[in-house]
Amino acid sequence: MTDVEFARKHGDQELQIKVPALSGSFTYDDTAYHLPISFALTGIAVHDKPGAQEVYAKTGNNPIVASECLLAAQTASAGKEPEPFTGFISDTVIRKLGYSLVDGSILGLALILGKPANADSAAAICRELQEKYMLTFLAGDVIPVLLNSGVKLGLDYRLIPLGSKSVYGIHFVDIIARVAMMFGGVTPGDMHRLLHYAAERAKAIVIVFPGLSDEEIAFVDGMRVLGFPILTPGGYEGGTWITAGAEDIVRRGMEEKGIRVNVTAIPIPMGCSPAFEGKSIRKEEMYVEFGGGRSTAFELLRMRDASEITDGEVTVIGMEVDTMVQGSANPLGIIIDVAGKTMKKDYEPVLERRIHNFVNYGEGSWHVAQRDLIWVRLSKEAVAKGVKIEHIGKLLASKFRMDFPQLLEAVSVTLITDPQKILEAKKEAERVYEERDARIKGMKDNEVNTYYSCTLCQTFAPNHVCVITPERMGLCGALSWLDGRIAFEISPSGANQPVEKGAVLNLQNGEYEGVNRFVKKASHGEIERISLYSVMEYPMTCCGCFEAIALMLPEVNGIMVVNREFTGITPSGMTFSTLAGTIGGGAQTPGFAGIAKNFVLSDRFLQGEGGIERLVWMPSQLKEELKSRLEKILSDKGKAGFFEKIADENTATTIEDLTVFLERVEHPALAMKPLM
Amino acid sequence: MTHDLSFGWTGTIGEVTLGATRDDGGTRSTSYRIGGGTTLPFLKNAPASPTPLIAFEICDNPDFWSPIIRNYCGDLVNSTTDWAKAATSDYQADLVKLHLTSTKVRNFSDIASVQKTVEAVLSATSLPLIIEGSNEPKIDSEVFLKCGEAGEGERLLLGTAEAGRYRSIAAAALAYNHSIIAQSPIDINLAKQLNILLREIGVQRDHIVIDPYTGSLGYGFEYSYSAMERIRFSALKGDTDLAMPMICSAADTLTIKEVREADPASIDDVAVAWEFYTGVAAAVAGAEIICVRHPKTIGLLREAFAGMKTSSTAAEVP
Numbered sequence: 004m005t006d007v008e009f010a011r012k013h014g015d016q017e018l019q020i021k022v023p024a025l026s027g028s029f030t031y032d033d034t035a036y037h038l039p040i041s042f043a044l045t046g047i048a049v050h051d052k053p054g055a056q057e058v059y060a061k062t063g064n065n066p067i068v069a070s071e072c073l074l075a076a077q078t079a080s081a082g083k084e085p086e087p088f089t090g091f092i093s094d095t096v097i098r099k100l101g102y103s104l105v106d107g108s109i110l111g112l113a114l115i116l117g118k119p120a121n122a123d124s125a126a127a128i129c130r131e132l133q134e135k136y137m138l139t140f141l142a143g144d145v146i147p148v149l150l151n152s153g154v155k156l157g158l159d160y161r162l163i164p165l166g167s168k169s170v171y172g173i174h175f176v177d178i179i180a181r182v183a184m185m186f187g188g189v190t191p192g193d194m195h196r197l198l199h200y201a202a203e204r205a206k207a208i209v210i211v212f213p214g215l216s217d218e219e220i221a222f223v224d225g226m227r228v229l230g231f232p233i234l235t236p237g238g239y240e241g242g243t244w245i246t247a248g249a250e251d252i253v254r255r256g257m258e259e260k261g262i263r264v265n266v267t268a269i270p271i272p273m274g275c276s277p278a279f280e281g282k283s284i285r286k287e288e289m290y291v292e293f294g295g296g297r298s299t300a301f302e303l304l305r306m307r308d309a310s311e312i313t314d315g316e317v318t319v320i321g322m323e324v325d326t327m328v329q330g331s332a333n334p335l336g337i338i339i340d341v342a343g344k345t346m347k348k349d350y351e352p353v354l355e356r357r358i359h360n361f362v363n364y365g366e367g368s369w370h371v372a373q374r375d376l377i378w379v380r381l382s383k384e385a386v387a388k389g390v391k392i393e394h395i396g397k398l399l400a401s402k403f404r405m406d407f408p409q410l411l412e413a414v415s416v417t418l419i420t421d422p423q424k425i426l427e428a429k430k431e432a433e434r435v436y437e438e439r440d441a442r443i444k445g446m447k448d449n450e451v452n453t454y455y456s457c458t459l460c461q462t463f464a465p466n467h468v469c470v471i472t473p474e475r476m477g478l479c480g481a482l483s484w485l486d487g488r489i490a491f492e493i494s495p496s497g498a499n500q501p502v503e504k505g506a507v508l509n510l511q512n513g514e515y516e517g518v519n520r521f522v523k524k525a526s527h528g529e530i531e532r533i534s535l536y537s538v539m540e541y542p543m544t545c546c547g548c549f550e551a552i553a554l555m556l557p558e559v560n561g562i563m564v565v566n567r568e569f570t571g572i573t574p575s576g577m578t579f580s581t582l583a584g585t586i587g588g589g590a591q592t593p594g595f596a597g598i599a600k601n602f603v604l605s606d607r608f609l610q611g612e613g614g615i616e617r618l619v620w621m622p623s624q625l626k627e628e629l630k631s632r633l634e635k636i637l638s639d640k641g642k643a644g645f646f647e648k649i650a651d652e653n654t655a656t657t658i659e660d661l662t663v664f665l666e667r668v669e670h671p672a673l674a675m676k677p678l679m
Numbered sequence: 680m681t682h683d684l685s686f687g688w689t690g691t692i693g694e695v696t697l698g699a700t701r702d703d704g705g706t707r708s709t710s711y712r713i714g715g716g717t718t719l720p721f722l723k724n725a726p727a728s729p730t731p732l733i734a735f736e737i738c739d740n741p742d743f744w745s746p747i748i749r750n751y752c753g754d755l756v757n758s759t760t761d762w763a764k765a766a767t768s769d770y771q772a773d774l775v776k777l778h779l780t781s782t783k784v785r786n787f788s789d790i791a792s793v794q795k796t797v798e799a800v801l802s803a804t805s806l807p808l809i810i811e812g813s814n815e816p817k818i819d820s821e822v823f824l825k826c827g828e829a830g831e832g833e834r835l836l837l838g839t840a841e842a843g844r845y846r847s848i849a850a851a852a853l854a855y856n857h858s859i860i861a862q863s864p865i866d867i868n869l870a871k872q873l874n875i876l877l878r879e880i881g882v883q884r885d886h887i888v889i890d891p892y893t894g895s896l897g898y899g900f901e902y903s904y905s906a907m908e909r910i911r912f913s914a915l916k917g918d919t920d921l922a923m924p925m926i927c928s929a930a931d932t933l934t935i936k937e938v939r940e941a942d943p944a945s946i947d948d949v950a951v952a953w954e955f956y957t958g959v960a961a962a963v964a965g966a967e968i969i970c971v972r973h974p975k976t977i978g979l980l981r982e983a984f985a986g987m988k989t990s991s992t993a994a995e996v997p
Contacts, residue, residue, distance in 0.1 A: 099824065099854075101853070101854055102827070102851065105846060105881070106819075106824075106849075106850035106855075108847075177804055185854070187881060274814060275816075341988070388785060389785075465905060
């Protein structure tokens with residue numbers, strides 16, 4: 004057993020004697036960085052004894068500097084070691100190594116020194132380092148030990164034999180010094196930045212087997228300043244080296260240094276990037292489709308215990324795409340199981356919504372809508388390139404891991420195309436959807452002090468700000484207050500920010516001081532005031548995504564609602580799309596408001612205008628969609644029968660017809676306080 | 680009616696150097712320094728803004744190119760070097776942008792050819808070169824390494840870095856001193872985030888050109904325009920993470936139905952019109968480089984820029 008602290012002291016003394024005894028001139032070819040460590044630390048180009056002594060003194064008799072100078076002098080006098088040893092590595096090679104490090108194809112660097120007692124465990128350590136994308140440098144007796152047990156060495160194998168003695172490990176440090184200067188913007192002589200770079204950016208670990216000389220121990224221990232964990236499977240005591248078993252040493256070292264194995268590329272035969280997100284797949288370009296009313300389809304993201312999930316696993320239950328008839332509609336159930344220490348059940352719907360983006364990232368895959376309304380297509384081009392349903396799973400599994408590295412530790416995907424099995428799975432999904440809806444249902448606006456903003460649409464409507472409350476979801480119908488809160492938790496600097504309600508300015512219209520302050524800032528000063536519950540006075544701005552539009556009809560003293568799906572003319576004399584063009588783009592247009600369809604069911608709907616009694620017209624299809632829920636709400640409020648008084652395109656297409664209809668049914672709006 | 684054109688802006692768009700002449704260790708006949716603006720372009724009585732540069736796009740596998748251009752350019756498209764020469768002497772582009780479409784072929788593995796192509800194009804044209812590398816994450820690492828190496832010293836502009844896919848290209852920029860195109864999907868926030876990611880990996884601001892992604896006219900260009908405007912406003916208001924020059928490529932315009940299915944007799948005119956109007960609008964929004972694929976668009980754009988009365992051209996590095 005070697006005592007590290009004692010050996011270090013003794014080694015330092017030895018080096019202090021050897022440095023003044025240097026002679027001759029010593030330089031390396033193929034580098035612009037002289038003796039790189041000395042150069043990086045002090046900016047001094049060392050090539051003889053005086054230079055070496057100056058740098059040694061300037062760095063407080065640093066053993067690494069001493070070892071660098073001594074090895075350079077020895078190489079100069081005795082020449083380079085023969086193959087397979089590489090000795091000093093040229094700048095050209097370092098540039099490529101640095102490239103791989105920045106690029107992520109190498110995750111980090113490892114240095115192995117000394118003489119392993121057991122060849123197999125040394126080989127296993129090397130194999131593990133190779134598998135974990137580490138580039139490993141070797142110096143000393145470990146090299147013959149590995150060669151004798153048949154391990155292949157060389158750059159291609161990511162195992163680089165530096166030299167016959169452990170002291171050649173100094174080249175490991177000169178490589179890092181050069182990478183810092185080439186890639187890290189470290190100027191020679193800026194010791195502070197170099198050390199910072201080494202500690203924060205250089206992902207390096209050192210593994211030491213027994214058999215090092217005291218001088219070698221001194222330089223290895225000196226590497227602690229650079230922030231590299233020094234690990235040993237045994238043979239050393241004292242000091243701060245970490246002792247770890249051979250089977251655990253790589254994992255431990257990588258963990259100490261925070262080197263994570265990340266997914267970098269998705270192994271699927273199609274491009275995957277947000278650049279493809281907006282591309283739709285038209286009918287004639289489509290190979291197969293799923294859902295969209297043509298077949299059963301749904302998506303569900305569930306939290307599971309880590310022990311129940313194999314990360315990255317993709318299972319397809321049922322037919323693959325190659326056995327499907329071209330042009331056909333097939334069932335598809337997408338079930339994503341996720342696990343993670345910080346994952347919460349509340350996050351499920353927010354993460355689930357990302358399926359939409361991720362599938363659209365695929366160059367030949369397309370996705371719309373959500374839950375059991377999804378509609379997915381694969382393009383002919385993609386299928387011709389070999390894309391299968393399985394690859395959609397791989398894409399999802401990888402993207403979730405890549406985009407939520409802090410949140411998710413394991414993601415597995417199950418894709419069901421079997422027409423029988425999907426029915427069962429869909430029942431489970433429907434149960435979950437109901438549970439989720441129930442969670443938000445009972446919440447009231449006056450029970451919370453914080454609302455959430457949504458500025459996602461500022462991409463194209465630069466001054467638009469949605470304010471989402473428990474009783475008024477985002478006008479796109481896609482984001483509830485709970486979703487906003489969770490989105491904020493997951494990404495605190497994202498598009499959903501908390502909005503403190505602040506003092507009440509107008510209770511009926513839902514105008515609050517804090518909300519106004521937030522909106523003014525978030526709209527870049529364009530919008531000064533908004534009321535949450537009024538169409539007439541300072542309504543919320545409209546981006547362009549609203550599910551429906553509520554607008555005033557002064558002739559009948561009421562408000563009508565038209566949803567996006569309705570293509571006909573409305574009593575306002577305009578179609579949905581004409582209206583949308585008039586009010587969108589982030590503007591505030593009194594008398595018009597963009598809303599989610601479900602907002603009609605909220606107690607806050609038209610509160611500023613006196614309540615739901617103002618509602619005079621809705622397309623029949625929207626009426627049908629809301630009917631059962633709205634009728635119940637109305638009868639609970641003692642307004643049973645009101646539903647029948649709401650006109651639609653069958654009873655009135657013009658304002659004149661509408662007036663006649665409303666008078667005939669004695670619609671309450673006619674007798675209310677004038678809107679204008 | 681006159682408008683007050685002093686907006687009280689404090690920011691300046693950073694400058695990026697494209698191409699290196701012999702004096703700077705390269706072999707280009709000229710180099711450009713783009714950026715440096717302090718207000719919007721083409722404003723009357725405002726500080727002069729440099730005329731946008733026009734890049735002509737070529738590729739090394741014309742199977743992936745619009746048939747309109749293949750027909751118009753004829754045999755040229757089968758020789759990357761001849762095409763690059765034509766771009767320089769006949770079409771009079773300011774820059775050549777080489778798309779390595781050969782890497783789009785499935786299971787592409789001939790990485791050595793990338794180096795040869797880049798070297799050949801560098802000797803065929805003396806204009807500063809933009810290179811669009813691999814389209815396949817799997818081969819990014821090797822392709823960008825080769826591009827970087829082959830163009831060492833030439834101050835290339837390499838494309839395209841995206842949020843999930845920027846490391847290889849950043850590595851090539853860092854290792855061989857090139858600049859890079861940072862593309863985000865029409866979103867100012869993502870544009871900024873990508874620039875921050877690039878900065879964290881070590882790429883200096885003066886090596887980044889923003890590509891806000893150019894949608895086709897009639898197919899979402901207005902979103903691009905708005906994103907560009909906001910990027911530029913933020914930069915001028917002092918956000919240094921967005922204060923980089925912008926590049927726009929009208930490539931999408933050649934694939935939209937109106938152009939693709941135009942009457943064969945007038946298809947070139949339609950393609951040129953679409954590229955032209957996209958290019959002019961992008962320039963008005965502040966783009967410093969406009970990329971086109973139809974040779975005839977170049978002259979028209981240049982004429983239009985001249986007509987829009989800017990008082991100086993892009994500063995040539997002496």
